[in-house]
Each structure stands twice: as C-alpha cells, then as structure tokens.
Amino acid sequence: MNILVLGSGGREHTFAYQLAKSERCKNIFVAPGNAGTAAIATNVALSVTDFSAIEKCVVENHINMVIVGPEDPLVQGITDYFAETPSLKKVQIIGPSKRGALLEGSKERAKEFMMAHNIPTAAYASFTKASLEAGKQFLETLSPPYVLKADGLAAGKGVLIIEDISEAKMELEAMLSGKFGDASTTVVIEEFLDGIELSVFVLTDGKNYKVLPTAKDYKRIGEGDKGLNTGGMGAISPVPFADDVLMQKIEERIVKPTVNGLKKEKIDYKGFVFIGIIKVGEEPYVIEYNVRMGDPETEVVLPRIKTDFVDLMEATYEQNLDIMPLEIDERSAATIMLVSGGYPEAYDKGKKITGVENVSDSIVFHAGTKLEGNDVVTNGGRVIAVTSLDADYKNAIKKSYQNCEKITFDRMYYRTDIGFDL
Numbered sequence: 001m002n003i004l005v006l007g008s009g010g011r012e013h014t015f016a017y018q019l020a021k022s023e024r025c026k027n028i029f030v031a032p033g034n035a036g037t038a039a040i041a042t043n044v045a046l047s048v049t050d051f052s053a054i055e056k057c058v059v060e061n062h063i064n065m066v067i068v069g070p071e072d073p074l075v076q077g078i079t080d081y082f083a084e085t086p087s088l089k090k091v092q093i094i095g096p097s098k099r100g101a102l103l104e105g106s107k108e109r110a111k112e113f114m115m116a117h118n119i120p121t122a123a124y125a126s127f128t129k130a131s132l133e134a135g136k137q138f139l140e141t142l143s144p145p146y147v148l149k150a151d152g153l154a155a156g157k158g159v160l161i162i163e164d165i166s167e168a169k170m171e172l173e174a175m176l177s178g179k180f181g182d183a184s185t186t187v188v189i190e191e192f193l194d195g196i197e198l199s200v201f202v203l204t205d206g207k208n209y210k211v212l213p214t215a216k217d218y219k220r221i222g223e224g225d226k227g228l229n230t231g232g233m234g235a236i237s238p239v240p241f242a243d244d245v246l247m248q249k250i251e252e253r254i255v256k257p258t259v260n261g262l263k264k265e266k267i268d269y270k271g272f273v274f275i276g277i278i279k280v281g282e283e284p285y286v287i288e289y290n291v292r293m294g295d296p297e298t299e300v301v302l303p304r305i306k307t308d309f310v311d312l313m314e315a316t317y318e319q320n321l322d323i324m325p326l327e328i329d330e331r332s333a334a335t336i337m338l339v340s341g342g343y344p345e346a347y348d349k350g351k352k353i354t355g356v357e358n359v360s361d362s363i364v365f366h367a368g369t370k371l372e373g374n375d376v377v378t379n380g381g382r383v384i385a386v387t388s389l390d391a392d393y394k395n396a397i398k399k400s401y402q403n404c405e406k407i408t409f410d411r412m413y414y415r416t417d418i419g420f421d422l
C-alpha cells in the first residue's frame with residue numbers, strides 16, 4: 001500500500017511511525033510533514049486544504065489510502081471531494097464527511113446533535129448579533145464562571161471562561177462583533193461544569209466502533225496548568241482515574257449514542273472521534289467533539305496500539321471494524337512537548353536542534369521542525385514530543401523527562417509537572 005498522511009505535527013509523525021511498523025505499507029508520504037517524517041517517509045510540500053494539489057499527489061504516487069490529520073481539510077470537505085472526484089473515488093480516505101466534520105466545525109451543531117441523541121452535556125443557548133440582548137439576559141440566569149464559545153473554528157482560542165458578569169457581557173458583544181472573525185458570528189453560552197477532564201478516542205467506520213485508549217492533555221503553558229492555552233504541552237495514556245465504571249458509563253451514555261446518532265442522521269463518518277469529557281462527581285459530560293485525533297494525545301495513544309495500523313485503517317474504510325481485533329499495549333505512555341520560548345505568543349524559528357541522537361528508551365516525535373541542509377531546526381511553537389512507555393505511568397513520565405534534558409535548542413521550554421496531578 002502507498003499511504004499519504006496529511007499534516008505536519010507530532011500527530012502526523014506518530015501516524016507515519018505507526019504505519020512504518022506495518023509490513024503492508026510500501027511507501028509513506030506525509031504532506032507537508034516535518035524533519036521527523038522526512039526520516040521515515042517522503043515529504044510532499046503542499047497545503048492540506050489545497051484539494052487539487054492533494055489530488056495530483058495521490059494520482060502521481062499511486063496512493064491507496066489517505067489519513068487526514070488536522071480538522072481544517074475535513075471541515076472544508078476533503079472526504080466529499082474524494083467521493084466526488086473520479087480519479088480519487090477508490091482511494092481509502094480516513095476522515096469524516098463535511099456533515100460529520102461539523103461536529104467540530106460548529107459548536108452549535110455539536111450541541112444540537114448531543115441534545116437530539118440524549119448525550120449528557122452542559123445546558124446551553126446560542127446567540128447571534130440580533131439576539132445580543134437575549135444573550136445578556138441568559139447570562140443573568142447563570143452563575144459564574146460564564147462559558148462563552150465561538151461557534152466556528154478559532155484555532156483553539158474560541159472558548160472564554162469569565163468570572164465577572166459585566167466582563168462576560170462585554171466579551172459576548174465583542175465576539176458577536178467579530179472578535180474571532182466569522183467563527184464568532186454565533187456564540188454558544190454554556191453552563192460551567194466543575195470537574196476533571198479526560199479525552200476519549202473512538203474509531204468508527206460509521207456502523208461499528210472501537211474505543212481507543214484514553215488520554216489526558218495538559219493545555220496551558222505554565223506549571224500547575226496556569227497561563228495561556230496552547231495546543232497541548234504533554235499527555236498521559238491511559239488516564240489513571242478512568243476506571244472501568246467510568247468507562248462503562250462513557251461507552252453507554254456517550255460513545256454508543258454518538259455512533260448511533262451518526263447512523264440515524266445518515267452521516268458518512270469513517271474516522272476518529274475525539275470526545276472531550278468532563279467528569280463531574282462520578283458522571284461524565286461531553287464538552288466537545290473533535291473529528292480527528294488530538295495532538296499531543298496521538299503521541300501517547302497510537303504507540304499503545306499493537307494491532308497492525310494499516311489493517312485497522314482499512315477495516316475502518318471497509319466498515320469491518322466489528323470483526324477487527326484491537327490489541328492494546330497495557331503499559332502507560334507519557335509525552336512531554338518541547339516548545340519554542342515565547343509560545344503560544346510570538347516565538348523565533350530556525351533554531352538548531354541538537355542532542356536528539358542521545359535519546360534512549362523514548363520515542364522522539366517531531367512537530368514544528370524542518371531540515372535546513374544537514375541540520376534540524378525549529379519551525380513552530382511546539383517543536384518535539386518525547387514519548388515513553390512503562391508499566392508505571394510515573395516511570396514513563398520520568399523517562400521522558402530524562403530524555404528531554406538531552407535535547408537542546410535556543411530558548412527551549414517545557415513544563416516539568418506533566419502528570420504530577422494524577
């Protein structure tokens with residue numbers, strides 16, 4: 001098989017790493033990829049939302065399967081484009097249709113879906129500029145903190161949690177006046193749920209599903225989970241507090257109704273569902289759907305999957321997941337993100353990365369890196385994820401930290417408390 005992975009982060013390097021283990025995989029392409037994917041695959045310079053460039057790449061390289069990493073191409077309809085284009089019709093694409101991708105592309109749509117299928121979630125109402133006053137009145141009926149969400153994709157920045165009611169009203173007005181561009185033309189206001197978060201990953205072929213390992217992500221830049229939101233500074237899998245009782249509730253109340261809801265609404269969905277869950281007391285509630293894998297969650301979830309990854313993806317495309325065994329490595333995985341100083345605000349690029357060759361007993365997944373001559377240099381905010389496996393999650397974390405110390409680049413930063421709250 002010739003397989004193309006779309007994207008350029010740690011998530012996509014992990015997909016390529018997992019594919020490279022399969023004997024069924026002949027050639028791996030990653031577009032646009034990074035310095036890490038260049039070492040195990042062929043990088044193709046193209047934009048993940050340039051569908052005609054992707055078509056050309058698929059046809060020229062006789063690609064049989066495409067795995068879509070990020071949400072943008074899915075929300076823009078790449079799966080529908082493949083289905084409608086004669087030269088791409090037979091290519092196995094992993095990722096939901098545009099209608100499926102709306103579960104991430106529109107928070108309002110996701111809430112409507114959850115309501116329609118009785119999936120537990122925070123109470124909400126949504127507003128547009130025309131209903132601003134009603135929105136302010138709705139805020140009065142809630143107790144603080146107030147949760148305001150831009151309906152559309154806002155690069156992870158579209159959710160505001162505000163203590164003060166007058167500030168919440170001001171922010172609502174700012175959002176409806178274009179604070180996040182078109183993404184905040186509609187704003188969802190939600191009841192605040194006080195609990196502990198985890199992510200559940202589901203692979204579905206549209207009929208059947210497999211629950212993949214859980215993960216916990218550390219979103220904020222600073223120690224103690226303080227400071228600005230990032231794409232994720234580290235992750236642990238499985239989540240120690242996700243015991244069988246909680247997982248059974250999640251499967252019965254959330255996973256099954258989600259997959260059945262997709263079926264009932266005749267939505268083509270062959271791909272990953274990333275369910276952001278908050279555990280309030282002992283009860284799980286959905287806070288968001290993403291229609292792709294998480295990053296850096298992929299860097300801890302995928303290395304634990306022992307099943308041949310090409311077989312698993314093919315079963316997803318061919319809707320055979322019910323007869324596909326899923327074998328999971330019982331060990332825990334931990335990943336630590338090394339980021340550029342300044343991230344998630346302004347940061348420099350092009351800093352030489354050294355010491356990766358000294359890493360032992362951990363896996364180095366590249367994120368924002370690129371090759372410059374013979375050097376590997378930084379090319380993004382999140383630069384490298386260092387993943388380790390161990391029977392004890394605390395040892396997995398320790399191994400990753402020991403190896404992080406061996407890697408250097410100018411103004412490198414990482415959190416030193418990943419997993420310490422568990």
Ligand code: AMP
Pocket residue numbers: 122147149159190191192193194197276287288
């Ligand atoms: P989202 O993009 O919807 O996942 O929201 C980003 C983050 O905001 C989540 O990971 C939570 O930490 C927080 N959040 C979102 N919705 C709620 C809610 N209803 N109650 C409490 N926290 C929330």
Ligand code: GLY
Pocket residue numbers: 217231232290293294295296297
């Ligand atoms: N780490 C969070 C995400 O991928 O959305």
